[in-house]
Amino acid sequence: MKAPQQHIIIKGHGAISPLGHDASTVAAAYASGVPAFKTILHQGIATPVAALTQEAEQQLNSLLDSNPSYKQLDRSVLMAVYAARQASMAAGWLTEDASVADDLGVNIGSSRGATGLFEQHFEDFQHKQLSSSASPTTTLGNLSSWVAHAVNAGGAQISHSITCSTALMALANGVAWLRAGMAKRFLVGGTEAPLTDFTIAQMKAVGIYSKLSGHPFPCQPYALEKQNTFTLGEGAAVFAIEQSDSLQPGDVLVEAVGMGFEKLVSKTGISAEGINFQKSMRHALSQLSPEDQTVHLIITHTPGTRAGDKAELAAIEAVFGAATPVAITTNKWLIGHTLGASGALSMDYAIHILKQQQYTSPTYAHVLTPQNHKAIKRIMVNAAGFGGNASSVIIALA
Structure with a gap:
C-alpha cells in the first residue's frame, strides 16, 4: 500500500508590525494601502522609519506587564513572544x-538580535555599571528560549541569524525537523527591533538609506526613479507548523523551501544577475511536480535599493521567463525593511493574500506590469541577506 502524502501545514500565525497587532488590524492596513512610516531625528538628521502602531505598542506593553521577568528582555524578544x-x-x-x-520545537531568528539592550549595556559598561543580566539577555539564544517559556514548548530551542534570510531559514529548519520525524510541531519565525541609533547608523554607513524623509513613500521598491530608498522597520512574525497526511479546505501548505548562495561580489553580496535568487527559486520549484510549478504571485525581497531590486527582478525573469511575466508584489513600500523579520512578515502577507485573494500594488511610479490571476493559489516568498545567501518559500492554499 502506498504511504499517504505528508503535508506541512501552517496551523496558525501571529504578527506584530507597523501595520498592526492581529489579523484584523493588519488586514485593514493592507486594504488601506497607507504606508506606516514616520520621521525621526537621527543624529540631527530627519530619517524615515516604520515603527509599531500606538495600538500595537499598547499590546506589547500589556505583555511586558504580564510577567516581571519580561522587563529585562530586549524589544526583539518581546515581539517574538507576542x-x-x-x-x-x-x-x-x-x-x-x-x-x-516535548514534541513542540521553537526556531526564532534575528539579524541583529538584542540591539537595544546591547547599546544600553555598552553605555552602562562605559560608566562601569554593567548589569549581571547583560550577557544572558543579549545572547541570540534567548530569543527561542523565552518563546519556549511563553508557549510551554519543551522541544528543540534554536536561535540563529543568517541576516535578512533568517526567518525563511527558520521555516526551512522547522520543515526539516518535521519531515525527519524529530519533532511533531514547530514554531518558526523572525523578529527585529532595529530602530536604534547604532543600527540606523550602520545602515546609513552602507550608503543605501532613504533620503526621502517626509515623503509618503520613503521606501520605494521597483521605483522608476533610480535611487536607494532602503528604510528600516521593526516587527515579528511566527508560524505554527505541523505535518499531516490529510488536508482541509482553506489549509495553507508549505510546499517547498529553496536555498541559494553566491560568492561575494560586493559588500552586500549580490550580483547583477541575482545568482543567489536564481538558485533559491529553482531549488524551490524543483521540489514540486511539473503540474504544480505555476506560481501565481511572488512576494519579493526588494528592499528599495538600486542594485538589489534590479538583481532580483533580473533573477525572476531568468527563472520564469519574460514572455509570460509572473505577478510581483512586496510589503516593504508599506513597512520598510525589517531585516531578519522581513521574510516572516512577507510570509504573513502571503497568507493574507491567499485568504483575501487580493493585494495592494504600490501607488508611486514603478516598473512593474500589472498581472492579474482569477485565483491566487500558490505564492513564492523571497528573501536574501548580506553574505550572498537567498531563500525562496512556496506556500499554497489547499
Whole structure:
C-alpha cells in the first residue's frame, strides 16, 4: 500500500508590525494601502522609519506587564513572544496550565538580535555599571528560549541569524525537523527591533538609506526613479507548523523551501544577475511536480535599493521567463525593511493574500506590469541577506 502524502501545514500565525497587532488590524492596513512610516531625528538628521502602531505598542506593553521577568528582555524578544503566543493560540496549542510539550520545537531568528539592550549595556559598561543580566539577555539564544517559556514548548530551542534570510531559514529548519520525524510541531519565525541609533547608523554607513524623509513613500521598491530608498522597520512574525497526511479546505501548505548562495561580489553580496535568487527559486520549484510549478504571485525581497531590486527582478525573469511575466508584489513600500523579520512578515502577507485573494500594488511610479490571476493559489516568498545567501518559500492554499 502506498504511504499517504505528508503535508506541512501552517496551523496558525501571529504578527506584530507597523501595520498592526492581529489579523484584523493588519488586514485593514493592507486594504488601506497607507504606508506606516514616520520621521525621526537621527543624529540631527530627519530619517524615515516604520515603527509599531500606538495600538500595537499598547499590546506589547500589556505583555511586558504580564510577567516581571519580561522587563529585562530586549524589544526583539518581546515581539517574538507576542507573535508566538498569537500563533500558538490560533493553532490551538496554547493552554496556560498545560505541562511542557516535548514534541513542540521553537526556531526564532534575528539579524541583529538584542540591539537595544546591547547599546544600553555598552553605555552602562562605559560608566562601569554593567548589569549581571547583560550577557544572558543579549545572547541570540534567548530569543527561542523565552518563546519556549511563553508557549510551554519543551522541544528543540534554536536561535540563529543568517541576516535578512533568517526567518525563511527558520521555516526551512522547522520543515526539516518535521519531515525527519524529530519533532511533531514547530514554531518558526523572525523578529527585529532595529530602530536604534547604532543600527540606523550602520545602515546609513552602507550608503543605501532613504533620503526621502517626509515623503509618503520613503521606501520605494521597483521605483522608476533610480535611487536607494532602503528604510528600516521593526516587527515579528511566527508560524505554527505541523505535518499531516490529510488536508482541509482553506489549509495553507508549505510546499517547498529553496536555498541559494553566491560568492561575494560586493559588500552586500549580490550580483547583477541575482545568482543567489536564481538558485533559491529553482531549488524551490524543483521540489514540486511539473503540474504544480505555476506560481501565481511572488512576494519579493526588494528592499528599495538600486542594485538589489534590479538583481532580483533580473533573477525572476531568468527563472520564469519574460514572455509570460509572473505577478510581483512586496510589503516593504508599506513597512520598510525589517531585516531578519522581513521574510516572516512577507510570509504573513502571503497568507493574507491567499485568504483575501487580493493585494495592494504600490501607488508611486514603478516598473512593474500589472498581472492579474482569477485565483491566487500558490505564492513564492523571497528573501536574501548580506553574505550572498537567498531563500525562496512556496506556500499554497489547499
